[in-house]
Amino acid sequence: MKKxxxxxxxxxxVTRSMRLxxxxxAALFIVVGFGMVIYNxxxxxxINADYxxxxxxxxxxxxxxxxxxxxxxxxxxxxxxxxxxxxxxVTADPRSMQKAxxxxxxxxxxxxxxxxxxxxxxxxxxxxxxxxxxxIQRKIEKPVADQIETWVKEYNASAAGKTNPVVGINxxxxxxxxxxxxxxxxxxxGFTNVDGDGITxxxxxxxxxxxxxxxxxxxxxxxxxYDMPGDYKTEHAAQNGNSMVLTIDESIQSSxxxxxxxxxxxxxxxxxxxxxVMNVKTGAILGMATLPTYDLNDPYTLYDTNVASAIxxxxxxAERTKxxxxxxxxxxxxxxxxxxxxxxxxxxVVTAGAALDSGKANLTTxxxxxxxxxxxxxxxxxxxxxxxxxxxxxxxxxxxxxxxxIQLSWQLGAETFCDYMQAFGFYEKTGxxxxxxxxxxxxxxxxxxxxxxxSSAFGQSSTVTPLAMITAVAAAVNGGxxxxxxxxxxxxxxxxxxxxxxxxxxxxQAISAETSATLAxxxxxxxxxxxxxxxxxxxxRVGGKSGTSQKQSVIIGNEDDHLRIASFVGFAPADDPQVxxxxxxxxxxSPTGSSYxxxxxxxxxxxxxxxxxxxxxxxxxxxxxxxxxxxxxxxVVTEKTVSEAQTLLNAAGFNYKVNGTGEKITYxxxxxxxxxxxxxxxxxxxxxxxxxAMVVVPDVMNTSMKIAMERIKMTGLNVNxxxxxxxxxxxxxxxxxxxxxxEVPQGTVVTVTFHDTTTTD
Numbered sequence: 001m002k003k004x005x006x007x008x009x010x011x012x013x014v015t016r017s018m019r020l021x022x023x024x025x026a027a028l029f030i031v032v033g034f035g036m037v038i039y040n041x042x043x044x045x046x047i048n049a050d051y052x053x054x055x056x057x058x059x060x061x062x063x064x065x066x067x068x069x070x071x072x073x074x075x076x077x078x079x080x081x082x083x084x085x086x087x088x089x090v091t092a093d094p095r096s097m098q099k100a101x102x103x104x105x106x107x108x109x110x111x112x113x114x115x116x117x118x119x120x121x122x123x124x125x126x127x128x129x130x131x132x133x134x135x136i137q138r139k140i141e142k143p144v145a146d147q148i149e150t151w152v153k154e155y156n157a158s159a160a161g162k163t164n165p166v167v168g169i170n171x172x173x174x175x176x177x178x179x180x181x182x183x184x185x186x187x188x189x190g191f192t193n194v195d196g197d198g199i200t201x202x203x204x205x206x207x208x209x210x211x212x213x214x215x216x217x218x219x220x221x222x223x224x225x226y227d228m229p230g231d232y233k234t235e236h237a238a239q240n241g242n243s244m245v246l247t248i249d250e251s252i253q254s255s256x257x258x259x260x261x262x263x264x265x266x267x268x269x270x271x272x273x274x275x276x277v278m279n280v281k282t283g284a285i286l287g288m289a290t291l292p293t294y295d296l297n298d299p300y301t302l303y304d305t306n307v308a309s310a311i312x313x314x315x316x317x318a319e320r321t322k323x324x325x326x327x328x329x330x331x332x333x334x335x336x337x338x339x340x341x342x343x344x345x346x347x348x349v350v351t352a353g354a355a356l357d358s359g360k361a362n363l364t365t366x367x368x369x370x371x372x373x374x375x376x377x378x379x380x381x382x383x384x385x386x387x388x389x390x391x392x393x394x395x396x397x398x399x400x401x402x403x404x405x406i407q408l409s410w411q412l413g414a415e416t417f418c419d420y421m422q423a424f425g426f427y428e429k430t431g432x433x434x435x436x437x438x439x440x441x442x443x444x445x446x447x448x449x450x451x452x453x454x455s456s457a458f459g460q461s462s463t464v465t466p467l468a469m470i471t472a473v474a475a476a477v478n479g480g481x482x483x484x485x486x487x488x489x490x491x492x493x494x495x496x497x498x499x500x501x502x503x504x505x506x507x508x509q510a511i512s513a514e515t516s517a518t519l520a521x522x523x524x525x526x527x528x529x530x531x532x533x534x535x536x537x538x539x540x541r542v543g544g545k546s547g548t549s550q551k552q553s554v555i556i557g558n559e560d561d562h563l564r565i566a567s568f569v570g571f572a573p574a575d576d577p578q579v580x581x582x583x584x585x586x587x588x589x590s591p592t593g594s595s596y597x598x599x600x601x602x603x604x605x606x607x608x609x610x611x612x613x614x615x616x617x618x619x620x621x622x623x624x625x626x627x628x629x630x631x632x633x634x635x636v637v638t639e640k641t642v643s644e645a646q647t648l649l650n651a652a653g654f655n656y657k658v659n660g661t662g663e664k665i666t667y668x669x670x671x672x673x674x675x676x677x678x679x680x681x682x683x684x685x686x687x688x689x690x691x692x693a694m695v696v697v698p699d700v701m702n703t704s705m706k707i708a709m710e711r712i713k714m715t716g717l718n719v720n721x722x723x724x725x726x727x728x729x730x731x732x733x734x735x736x737x738x739x740x741x742x743e744v745p746q747g748t749v750v751t752v753t754f755h756d757t758t759t760t761d
Contacts, residue, residue: 067175068212070196071241073189075250076286076489080180082189082203082296087176088145090115090136093168098129100167107166111136114147132168138194139176177203179296185253187290187334188434188487191299199299200332202246202487205435209491212241242499245490247284252277255611256287256581263585263604264291270563270587274335274466277608280474280577282504283483285432286612290335302327337437340463341584344549344597345400346473346569347459351408352397353476353519354420357511360412363393363518373403375454380406383548398526400546402458409457414448417457423510424472425482431505432467432485440464460549466567470582473569475510477520477543477577482507524574533756534602534724535570538630539620540613543577544570544605546598551587563587568601572609572618579612581605592734592755599755603723627678629725634682636672637665645684653678657716657746659693662686669747670718676749680718683747697750699740700733705754708733716746723754730756 073082090111097104108122115137125134152169155161177192190201198207215238260275277287294303302308307327314320333339355361371387372379382388382402388395396404409417421427426442442462443452455461464472467485475482484505491500511519523543526532535544551563566588571580583601590600613620622630635652637645642658645665649656654676660666667685670676683693695716700708705721712719724731735753738744 066173066215066235066238067196068214068238069175069240070177070192070212071210071243071492073202073210074243074245075248075253076246077249077251078245079250081185081246081248081250082177082179084175084177087139087141087174088171089138089174090140090145090148091170091172092126092134092136093132093170094126094129094134095132096168097126097166101164102166102168103160103164107169110151111148111169114144114151115140139174145171181250182295182297183293184250184257185248185287185289186293186296186299187332187336188248188285188288189296190332191296200435201334202244202434205433206244206488210241210244213239215239240494242494243492243496244488245492247279247286247487247489248288249286251615252608252612253287253289255608257289257291259604259607260289260583261291263583263600267566267585267588267590267592267600269585270589272335273583273585274339275584275604275608276336276466276470276580276582277612278470278474278485278580278582280478280571280580281481281483283471283474283485284489285485285487286579288334288336288487290333294331299332300328302331304331334434334436335584335586336466337432337434338465340438340440340465341565341567341586342460342462342549342551343464343469343567344459344547344565346469346545346547346567346582346597347462347464348397348400348405348457348547349476349519349523349545349569350420350424350472351405351412351417351457352393352522353424353511353515354417355408355412356393356518357480357515358412358416358420360416361393361408365408365411366390366392367396367404367407369401369403371403373406375406376449376451378451380454394522394525397522397545398530398532400531405458406454409453410450412457414445414453417453418443418445418448420510423482423508424475425507425510426462426464426468426472430465430467430471430485433487437467438465440468459547466582466584470569470580472510473545473571473582474577474580475516477516477523477571477574477580479513480509480511480516482510520571520574520577523571527570527574531756532568532598532602534598535568535606535609536725537572537606537609537613538626539622540572540609540618541574542570542572542606542609543574544568544602546596546602548595548597564595566595566597566600568597568605570602570605570609572613578616578618579609581608581612583608592753594734594755594757599723629677631675631677634668634670634672634674634676637668637682637684638672640665642684642686649682655679655681656684657681658684658686659746660686669745670749674749676718677720680749681713681716681747683716683745693746694743695746695748697736697738697740697742697744697748700736700752701740703733705731705733708752708754712750712752717744718747718749720749720751721754722751724756725754732757 070084072080075081104126108119108126111117111122112119117137125136128134149171152166156165175196188201190203191199192203193199198204216236256275256277260273264273272290272292274290276285278285292303311320311323311327314323368390369382369388371385372381380402388399388401391399391401391404421442426440429437429439440463443456452461471485484507486502489502490498493499520543523545524541527535527542527544532544532546535542547567549565551565565584565586567584569580569582571577583604585600588595588600594600632652634654635648637648641664646656665684665686666688669683697717698711698715700711709719731754733752734755737751
């Protein structure tokens with residue numbers, strides 16, 4: 001058998017074939033290899049360059065955000081209403097802790113002790129070694145931050161710390177909002193969320209200007225993920241937000257909230273109340289309140305404990321959360337700006353201004369009132385059921401007669417009426433710098449039939465915001481200018497330099513200056529001894545108008561048993577108006593039995609103006625009648641002889657009664673310095689141990705002012721009359737602060753509230 005020929009490596013055929021194939025394979029490997037390299041380079045450096053660059057920087061750089069301080073809010077006199085302070089956020093880096101073999105259990109135990117957090121929760125976060133960031137707790141105060149920092153330093157300096165150091169526990173500088181006055185102007189100022197963004201009020205409206213620009217600290221990391229020395233750190237400082245000077249005046253705001261809050265409590269108001277104080281010439285809001293309200297430093301806690309308890313009792317968690325959020329949203333609402341209401345007779349100021357300015361009526365224009373008037377297929381009624389008879393212009397306004405204003409609106413006509421409603425701003429928002437302003441809702445000309453015209457003329461069937469109402473009244477009495485209301489006077493930079501300064505915005509002239517002066521004079525006359533006298537303020541010229549409206553959306557029984565809204569608007573000084581005050585009580589349930597705006601809200605306006613006028617340096621001018629009834633301090637007469645005491649008391653305008661036969665006064669009641677009405681009686685005791693003779697308080701309810709005061713004085717007591725303090729027909733005592741039958745010392749002051757029971761809106 002023939003042996004096959006062996007072909008070795010040097011055989012020509014083998015060598016060529018093998019080398020060719022090897023070369024092709026090598027070339028393919030080279031091409032593919034270079035291709036993959038080139039492909040990856042393109043992917044890394046061109047197509048996905050930004051992604052991989054960011055990823056590399058994240059591994060090589062630590063980027064820490066510096067939160068800027070939010071701008072400060074000041075009141076008109078630079079009192080701080082909202083400010084930011086430095087706090088710290090605690091974070092952890094579990095990956096670094098694992099690499100350094102930090103005792104995680106020990107760290108969790110210590111942080112739990114300092115921060116009051118559950119150990120299990122902390123352990124869960126610190127054991128997540130796949131990440132280098134875990135949020136532990138936000139916005140801790142400096143003492144707590146110092147405690148953590150001191151503990152880490154001291155532990156790492158110990159023997160245990162040198163072996164297993166505590167790393168990865170970081171304190172990041174942050175900012176926290178503080179509100180020094182708590183509840184004051186809360187619905188206006190608003191608050192921020194945990195991220196420092198405005199949620200409500202001015203905090204929301206001016207969020208961008210208040211926020212500022214965050215800063216950054218960029219530092220390099222080594223291969224193990226630890227920070228490199230300080231030379232590898234770059235800091236970009238945060239730019240703090242702009243500050244703001246508000247038009248709100250803390251003193252005026254406090255006065256508004258004090259008297260509004262008292263009225264809400266006294267009259268058992270069911271759906272909160274609101275009040276506004278406005279500079280009628282500029283539109284600056286000096287005070288704005290919705291009460292009851294919440295604490296800006298604790299904005300998620302419901303102020304109404306009954307509501308909070310009812311919500312807490314809801315078993316379903318989702319429904320409970322929903323109801324809580326609804327209650328919170330309601331609590332945060334600014335009724336002065338976000339809610340509308342039927343203004344009732346306060347609106348007659350606007351209708352009266354339109355009638356006079358248009359020339360459709362004058363001061364002698366008269367209409368008759370029989371107590372009701374037919375309008376199309378309706379009968380519209382006067383609050384005085386027997387009617388007023390024939391009234392001239394002032395009589396119609398002062399008596400707040402609905403039939404008079406219905407006939408006045410017919411004389412005006414729908415087109416002219418709507419033209420003036422537009423002029424007074426009711427067909428647009430006021431444009432105030434607050435969020436979520438509601439739009440007033442008045443009939444426009446194409447919807448204005450005889451029924452709509454008639455009801456709109458006396459403030460029913462149309463709804464307005466309290467802010468739109470006071471803005472229109474301001475135009476009616478300030479010379480006729482419709483000014484735009486505003487909340488922020490100045491915007492300041494971080495150095496206190498003025499960046500923006502608000503200038504008065506006059507939108508249009510609603511009525512002439514002559515008409516405005518006439519209307520202001522009529523409204524002053526109405527307060528000075530007529531139907532709006534609840535706002536009378538001794539020494540000052542006050543004008544005003546009351547209003548009471550039925551809430552048509554809620555009927556509880558028959559036609560006359562609607563829930564009501566009581567309101568009053570007042571301004572002063574009437575000859576040159578500076579400020580206006582509007583008070584609105586939503587669903588009063590007063591123990592006096594009255595729901596009329598004059599009776600319930602007029603005294604609130606008077607009390608607010610009593611604080612504001614002297615504060616604005618408006619000098620009082622008292623009449624002789626005013627001086628006779630003014631409160632004055634009782635002089636010190638103890639240790640004086642009876643004769644000396646009598647002389648001092650007579651000079652101050654007080655009467656006196658001496659108990660005892662001694663020569664010197666050993667005790668006086670009321671005490672020296674007590675403010676008491678002139679002609680009140682001071683009880684003088686001349687024998688040790690004789691002081692404190694007791695008397696029984698009489699019942700003066702539903703009596704006239706004259707009879708009530710005589711009855712109390714005959715008992716040896718003094719009277720502090722409040723409300724309508726004249727002896728006009730119809731004025732009756734509706735409340736006494738010390739119940740009848742109570743034993744009290746002679747000379748005790750009994751506060752009696754008087755209302756004009758004939759006043760209607």
